[in-house]
Amino acid sequence: MTTVTLVRHSGYLTVRSVRALLRQPAFAAITLVQPVIWLLLFGQLFRSVVHIPGFSSASGSYLEFITPGVIVMTALFSSAWAGTVYIEDMDRGVMDRLLASPVRRGAMIVGTIAYQALTTVVQTLVVFGIAYASGARFPGGLAGIGVTLLAACLVSVVIASFSNAIALLVRQQEALIGISQFIVLPLQFLSSAVMDTRVSPAWVRHVARYNPVDWAVVASRQALSADTAWGAVLPRLGFLTLLAVVLAWLATRAFRTYQRSA
Amino acid sequence: MLGRNGAGKSTTVKILTTLARPDSGRAWVVGLDVLRQPDAVRHAIGLVSQKASSDPMATGRENLVLAGRIQGLTRSDARARAGELLARFELTDAADRLAKTYSGGMARKLDVAIGLVHRPRVLFLDEPTTGLDPEARGQMWAEIARLAAEEEMTVLLTTHYLDEADQLAGRVAIVDRGRVIVEGTPEELKSELxxxxxxxxxxxxxxxxxxxxxxxxxxxxxxxxxxxxxxxxxxxxxxxxxxxxxxxxxxxxxxxxxxxxPSLDDVYLRHVGRAFEEVAAA
CATH class of the missing domain: 3.30.70.2470 (Protein-tyrosine phosphatase receptor IA-2 ectodomain)
Structure with a gap:
């Protein structure tokens, strides 16, 4: 019963978010265009890094190298904004009204992260499409695309949960955006998203090993490559899943703090 | 519940609607403990908070249907109830427009309708007319009076307008600095003076x-x-x-x-005035 209610409530709230997105065509368009711009911009800007001695990419182009990087980066940047919806809801009376209703707190978290994950799926497919049209090829095939979708969605869940939790704790748009920026850029650049960490300083390589964004990028890139080292993919997906569950749970707990001090 | 800004009205409403936890003490709504049975309380109450509580990017009808579904109504029941409430609050013409396009008075009516979707036993109205123009305020008064008369429902209204309490309340509790100073029907309170x-x-x-x-x-x-x-x-x-x-x-x-x-104004000044002196002396 409780689980059924949780799923139902999550569904209602996901629909609410998707509907709101579709009603803001300009915003929806930016959501789709932005990753494409990143892909083409970074693809051009750093095109020659593949010639640095030690850069991985056995045969592939830089475009092929950064496609998973841009996908994960897009998931990261979009999800960092997830909490802003909560703050809008708090600034209006929507949050109070929902919290005074029997809606499951877990569903309020699941609703927003499911919406983020859906957005990520669409963005990922668009990036793949543009990359393919620009000549990139991914020997990993459907399995590779599947792993990339999963990894990107898990990053979405991790970051959206974090953003939601921060929103519930600080309750202020400026503070949330400040904290998100502070976290998101290092996560992005201390990873192999746009640069092979083997040609980075050793400390970057060490830090990247603990960076969930790097887990997602490495897992995706491996799965998309010709001879996938599944031993590198599966543990990273496992850790991402674990982190996603823990952060979603923590975000749900943050409602308690929000209510205690309301 | 009548009192100035900062008297503790909204805090009381937040505790009774399970939105905040009291630092100490216990509270019951229709016999349900707000700390131990929060879900049962949430099914029994409707809340219209001070701020607009509709989703601006959803239509009036979608807002009502979502609220009904969360309260456990089936899809068809939720739709029927939404239609009924839209008609009742004269929002039928605007039902399929986004709530963000509603005027202040319409948005407030939608808020009240959302609070009523599941036929709550207690409806909390937290300063429902603050910020409304005089005409919308008059309409809201008429609506609240009708609610209290027609539905089998308790309405707890907080206000800092004396005339509002006088017009609408069956019983008035005057609160100041977190305490109920005096309580009774407006007539009782006035006749004490x-x-x-x-x-x-x-x-x-x-x-x-x-x-x-x-x-x-x-x-x-x-x-x-x-x-x-x-x-x-x-x-x-x-x-x-x-x-x-x-x-x-x-x-x-x-x-x-x-x-x-004597007006409720006099009652208020007398009681709160005295309370202030007591506080100053303490």
Missing amino acids: RGDTVHVELTAAAARALPVLERVAGLREIAAEGSRLRARADSGARAVPAVLAALDGAGVDVTSVTVAR
């Missing part, structure tokens, strides 16, 4: 004339505020000539004199 209130409007500051009135027999609770004096008397009609004579004798120019039966 003996006699009438005499208001005198002067051309100059009233403080100077205060000692003059203090010498007039039969006046109590004399107070000056700006250019106005107010005092209580057993019979206003009998006190007025004496008041005028005393002021005239002291050379104080009078603009107007009115006598009023």
Whole structure:
């Protein structure tokens, strides 16, 4: 019963978010265009890094190298904004009204992260499409695309949960955006998203090993490559899943703090 | 629940609607413990908070259907109930427009409709008319009066408008600094005050004339505020000539004199005024 209610409530709230997105065509368009711009911009800007001695990419182009990087980066940047919806809801009376209703707190978290994950799926497919049209090829095939979708969605869940939790704790748009920026850029650049960490300083390589964004990028890139080292993919997906569950749970707990001090 | 801003009205509502936890003590709504049975409480109550609580990017109808579904109504029940409430609050024409396009008065009506979707046993209205223009406020009053009369439902209304409490409330609790100062029907509260209130409007500051009135027999609770004096008397009609004579004798120019039966305003000032003195003495 409780689980059924949780799923139902999550569904209602996901629909609410998707509907709101579709009603803001300009915003929806930016959501789709932005990753494409990143892909083409970074693809051009750093095109020659593949010639640095030690850069991985056995045969592939830089475009092929950064496609998973841009996908994960897009998931990261979009999800960092997830909490802003909560703050809008708090600034209006929507949050109070929902919290005074029997809606499951877990569903309020699941609703927003499911919406983020859906957005990520669409963005990922668009990036793949543009990359393919620009000549990139991914020997990993459907399995590779599947792993990339999963990894990107898990990053979405991790970051959206974090953003939601921060929103519930600080309750202020400026503070949330400040904290998100502070976290998101290092996560992005201390990873192999746009640069092979083997040609980075050793400390970057060490830090990247603990960076969930790097887990997602490495897992995706491996799965998309010709001879996938599944031993590198599966543990990273496992850790991402674990982190996603823990952060979603923590975000749900943050409602308690929000209510205690309301 | 009547009190000034900061008196503790909204905090009380937040505790009773499970939005905040009390630092100490316990509270029950329709016999349900707000700390131990929060879900049961949430099914039993509707909340219309001070701020607009509809989703601006959803239509009026979608807002109502979502609220109904969360409360456990089936899709068809939720749709039927939404239609019924839209008609009742005269929002049918705007039902399929986004809530962000609603005027202040319409948005407030939608908020109340959302609070009523599941036929709650207690409806909390937290300052429902704050920020509305006079016409919308009048409509909201009529709506609230109708609710209280027609539905088998308790309405807990908080307000800092005395006239609102006077018009709408079956029982009034005056709160100040987190405490209920006095409680009763408006009639009971007013009848506790003996006699009438005499208001005198002067051309100059009233403080100077205060000692003059203090010498007039039969006046109590004399107070000056700006250019106005107010005092209580057993019979206003009998006190007025004496008041005028005393002021005239002291050379104080009078603009107007009115006598009023006790209002909730007087009840409020009397109780809260005294409470303030107690706080200051403590």
